[in-house]
């Protein structure tokens with residue numbers, strides 16, 4: 001008799017704990033709903049922030065060393081600092097740091113005197129940081 005009373009009390013305790021946990025989780029979920037409209041708003045503000053990133057040529061000119069190298073290519077600004085050690089054309093890329101390097105990129109006067117490949121164009125997009133302020 002005494003034993004079954006203890007077992008019943010334990011079962012009741014477990015049920016109460018599970019129910020309390022379930023109610024607590026449900027309330028927590030209700031406080032921070034992630035609705036489709038919310039995630040859309042987050043996406044939208046991220047896009048707007050990206051669109052607002054513009055730099056003057058004076059700003060770009062400050063980033064003119066091998067440790068901090070920005071290039072302007074076709075009106076867009078690229079931070080290629082991390083790419084410098086991997087550049088297949090070696091230090092030639094340093095010629096463009098802090099400048100509009102469009103002509104250098106297209107004509108490679110210190111190399112093959114031809115434009116960069118489609119692969120090079122794809123790589124460059126990974127270093128895009130914003131547009132040049134006109």
Ligand code: HEM
Pocket residue numbers: 071078080087088089090092093094095096101104105108110111112113114115116117118119120121123124127
């Ligand atoms: C975002 C900027 C750049 C990227 C992603 C890039 C990428 C590359 C890649 C992938 C190559 C191998 C050949 C090819 O695929 O065309 C290459 C070669 C080369 N690059 Fe660049 N490059 C950049 C900027 C520059 C700049 C600004 C210059 C010159 C000032 C330059 C000069 C060269 C030279 C001389 C070669 C060796 C091949 C040759 O002599 O034509 N690159 N680059």
